[in-house]
Amino acid sequence: MGAADEQDLEDGEGWLTKAEVREIWPQIRPSSIRSVARANSVRTSAAPSPDLTREPTYHAADVRHVAARIARGEADVAPWQRADSDAARDDATPGPPVRQPVSWGPENVPGLILLAIIVGLILWGLTSPDNHGTVTDFVR
The missing domain is CATH 1.20.5 (Single alpha-helices involved in coiled-coils or other helix-helix interfaces)
Known part of the structure; x- marks a missing residue:
């Protein structure tokens, strides 16, 4: 990374991978990053991601702006998209499979x-x- 690239990142410019966005948005579930970015008008790059995952890269300044809005509770984020919500905890910790009891009922x-x-x-x-x-x- 050159000096110009480092300066761009310090100024909030440049592009971030999904993994880097996850570090900045720890409150957002990894599977919801793309939809939260879209809902909050984060610019994405059509260029291939440097990690070869075919994920878009996200504009650093937009990601940081939305991070501040998420912290204040002003961002457009559904409850199920948050990593710290009850819905996310329920999805993350699946219970044991429910076994149906054997019955000798009328059926x-x-x-x-x-x-x-x-x-x-x-x-x-x-x-x-x-x-x-x-x-x-x-x-x-």
């Missing part, structure tokens, strides 16, 4: 009846002495 009755009939027929066929007409009886 299972037809299946249970069918199962009972099949098991009954199998047992009846296995316990009968003459096997109720086998293939050999049919062939004679």
